Amino acid sequence: MVQTSNTPLLIATPRLRQAQKLWQQALANERRLSASTLAAYDRDLDVFFSFLTMHQGEVADVSHFQILKPMDVRSFMASQRQTGLSSRSLARTMAGIRSFVRHLESRNMATSAPFAAVNTPKYSKGLPKPLTIEKATNLIDPSQSLEEDPWVIARDSAILALLYGCGLRISEALGLNVQEAPIEGRDALTITGKGNKQRRVPVLPIVQKAVTHYLALCPFELEPKDKLFRGVKGGPLNPRMVQRTVEKMRGSLGLPETATPHALRHSFATHLLANGGDLRTIQELLGHASLSTTQSYTQVEMGELMDIYQKAHPRS
The missing domain is CATH 1.10.443.10 (Intergrase catalytic core)
Incomplete structure (x- = not known):
């Protein structure tokens, strides 16, 4: 439910809300996402429902996900950019919406093609900043x-x-x-x-x-x-x-x-790596689901080595 001035605006039909509820249950049971992540996905999906309601001129429904075009997806992203949303936050928002659409598609209730045709916002992933x-x-x-x-x-x-x-x-x-x-x-x-x-x-x-x-x-x-x-x-x-x-x-x-x-x-991981710890072990200790997340620490370590090299090497 979104509110404009003093008038509440219905942004999703009961059928769409039911689909949203089933999607949330699937995320919790199958992917075991945290409560905070689920809540963030829910809020992002509500933002998209609100956009669809305004964009289509009627309360958002599951049927709208069958007729979406890439232009509609781009319009949504542009509307979010106008609110000042960062590339990182928009990428997260789109990830949640894509997940919901894939959930609908697996039940023959939507197509993910319009989303596949639109590039996810690019943003630079900052390296961890460990302490000495x-x-x-x-x-x-x-x-x-x-x-x-x-x-x-x-x-x-x-x-x-x-x-x-x-x-x-x-x-x-x-x-x-x-x-x-x-x-x-x-x-x-x-x-x-x-x-x-x-x-x-x-x-x-x-x-x-x-x-x-x-x-x-x-x-x-x-x-x-x-x-x-x-x-x-x-x-x-x-x-x-x-x-x-x-x-x-x-x-x-x-x-x-x-x-x-x-x-x-971050310092725990970086100092372990600097003292001979291997990535797989550090991944297990940190509880990272993906090794690629842990690999960011190798970039930090290399950055420190290059800094020392440039300061100390006579030909730097």
């Missing part, structure tokens, strides 16, 4: 730059240690339960990442020590199934608080804006 070993080490020690309660500093140190020491995403670290806590003596973690895919991750002793120290100082009584990391009021910690912690530390440590919690994950 020294900067990453400084970033996982909040005690040197933050004035907080000791237990809060211990908590933040444990989280940042998990990001750099295990290559976890923020959501994965904050998703850990107390019973899963990698305390001293527990040298491995089972992580459920994107698409509910599980992977086994080794835990360094220094990370185990940081988590154990946090639990010893945490002022709240925690049950085994409670979330491990807590906010100052006792509720599960919000990812935004971790980002704010790193923002504060950047200023006091003189780190660049690229020093983010996720940069610690």
Whole structure:
């Protein structure tokens, strides 16, 4: 449902909504996409339904997907460009719509030919921006730059240690339960990442020590199934608080804006690669579905080597 001024506008017939629901169920069950990805796809599809309703002069229906022309698809993309949508965001939007159309086509309810005839927006994929070993080490020690309660500093140190020491995403670290806590003596973690895919991750002793120290100082009584990391009021910690912690530390440590919690994950992969880690192993540790995603770290490493070469070689 989209709203213009005070008048609600129906943008999809019940038949089209039912098809959308079945598509979402297929994505969740077969491709095991995360809830956030499913929600983003749903929003993008609603934008396309709204366009179709205005473009066709009637409420969007499954039948419209059988008569679409490449010109219609290009018109939609142009309308999104006019809203200021970036190439990256438009490419994601188109990926979701193409997925829905393929779903309809598999049921003989549409044709994907008009979409195949239109090129996906091109955009440059930025390389990961890892930190140096020294900067990453400084970033996982909040005690040197933050004035907080000791237990809060211990908590933040444990989280940042998990990001750099295990290559976890923020959501994965904050998703850990107390019973899963990698305390001293527990040298491995089972992580459920994107698409509910599980992977086994080794835990360094220094990370185990940081988590154990946090639990010893945490002022709240925690049950085994409670979330491990807590906010100052006792509720599960919000990812935004971790980002704010790193923002504060950047200023006091003189780190660049690229020093983010996720940069610690990039640093984990890049430093492993620089010290002889192979791509397949790093792919498994990071939980990447595709090796091509992990290969971006080889470009980072080569870039650093070339920078050193150009600065040091007498003929550079």
